[in-house]
Amino acid sequence: MKSQIVSFLQEEIDKQVTPGAVIRIKYKGKWILEEAIGTNSIEPDKVPMSTEHLFDVASLTKVMGTLPAMLQLFQSGDIHLQDKVVTFLPEFGIHQKETITLQQLLTHSSGLIAHRPYFERKLSYDEVLADIYKEELVYIPDTKVVYSDLGFILLGAIIEKVSGQNIQDYVIDHIFKHLDMDDSTYLPSVERQLYAPTEYLPHLQDHKYGIVHDDNTEFMGGVSGHAGLFSTIRDIAKFCDMLESNGEYNGKQILHPLWLQKSKENFTSFATEARGIGWQLKGNGSSPAGDLMSSQTYGHTGYTGTSFYIDPSTELTVILLTNRVYFGRHDGMSRLRPRLHNIIMTNLSN
Numbered sequence: 001m002k003s004q005i006v007s008f009l010q011e012e013i014d015k016q017v018t019p020g021a022v023i024r025i026k027y028k029g030k031w032i033l034e035e036a037i038g039t040n041s042i043e044p045d046k047v048p049m050s051t052e053h054l055f056d057v058a059s060l061t062k063v064m065g066t067l068p069a070m071l072q073l074f075q076s077g078d079i080h081l082q083d084k085v086v087t088f089l090p091e092f093g094i095h096q097k098e099t100i101t102l103q104q105l106l107t108h109s110s111g112l113i114a115h116r117p118y119f120e121r122k123l124s125y126d127e128v129l130a131d132i133y134k135e136e137l138v139y140i141p142d143t144k145v146v147y148s149d150l151g152f153i154l155l156g157a158i159i160e161k162v163s164g165q166n167i168q169d170y171v172i173d174h175i176f177k178h179l180d181m182d183d184s185t186y187l188p189s190v191e192r193q194l195y196a197p198t199e200y201l202p203h204l205q206d207h208k209y210g211i212v213h214d215d216n217t218e219f220m221g222g223v224s225g226h227a228g229l230f231s232t233i234r235d236i237a238k239f240c241d242m243l244e245s246n247g248e249y250n251g252k253q254i255l256h257p258l259w260l261q262k263s264k265e266n267f268t269s270f271a272t273e274a275r276g277i278g279w280q281l282k283g284n285g286s287s288p289a290g291d292l293m294s295s296q297t298y299g300h301t302g303y304t305g306t307s308f309y310i311d312p313s314t315e316l317t318v319i320l321l322t323n324r325v326y327f328g329r330h331d332g333m334s335r336l337r338p339r340l341h342n343i344i345m346t347n348l349s350n
Contacts, residue, residue: 001347013038017332018322020049022233026317040196047193054230055196055321056213058302061229065171067278069159075256078162088158091133105151107267107275111137112148119215145273149226156225168223181235186223188230196323240317290341
């Protein structure tokens with residue numbers, strides 16, 4: 001299997017889908033493969049990609065930071081799924097948004113629009129929140145799934161309101177420290193060659209090294225409920241180990257098993273896209289997880305070229321980190337991911 005995967009990823013690198021990639025695979029309780037392919041950039045100071053490289057994981061922030069924080073606040077009784085957003089952010093309660101719940105934000109079924117280019121107006125974190133409060137719904141809640149960064153920006157603000165901590169401090173103190181995820185952080189500061197850089201921006205006259213790729217998050221101060229997290233593949237492997245161990249890691253219960261199981265239920269049976277609490281579920285439709293992983297598969301993707309998927313039925317976990325946006329905002333990952341997962345499934349017994 002190793003040769004097929006390395007060959008496949010090298011072909012994608014040769015096509016400039018991404019300058020490099022790191023992959024880790026776990027099967028039946030054991031990590032069976034860890035490979036780094038390509039380089040972190042194509043600049044003169046490029047270095048071979050390694051398992052030590054720090055990636056902007058983009059929307060994996062939603063499920064590695066915001067989601068576990070929310071699950072911990074659920075299990076402590078500070079909040080519950082049917083709580084109204086206005087309970088914590090009363091300014092949100094205009095334009096028929098008074099009844100929107102935490103569950104609807106977490107399942108991307110709230111009626112909020114997917115995205116706004118706040119960065120074009122250089123809005124700060126507080127200004128973005130104020131803008132979201134003024135939003136009108138673009139569809140009737142619980143009638144379809146529209147993947148919305150706005151919802152997770154609100155969830156980040158709610159975590160801060162309920163916990164009394166900035167979201168990055170909460171996530172590091174209550175999740176990452178307990179998982180020995182020492183490389184995972186918002187607003188990172190490591191030497192240049194340890195980054196997997198992202199897109200080239202004229203105003204920087206450089207690619208983004210350690211600056212969050214998401215434009216809105218950059219102007220929001222680098223931290224948000226929807227983006228901003230940087231991590232390494234080995235840290236993400238620890239996070240996945242915890243998920244597969246019913247929320248436990250090294251004898252410490254990070255997430256309660258009941259809440260973890262609840263998060264993986266399909267809350268969007270009214271839509272073609274299956275969504276759990278935070279999670280993207282494979283269900284029976286098309287998925288970045290490919291065609292062969294079971295319908296129980298859950299995980300998430302990140303716009304920068306990151307993803308992880310866990311298939312409890314097959315006992316398979318696949319973590320893939322790339323910095324595909326180094327070459328711009330192309331859609332090469334939309335074909336890469338399902339084909340990669342199909343190759344892995346096909347060759348598991350080899």
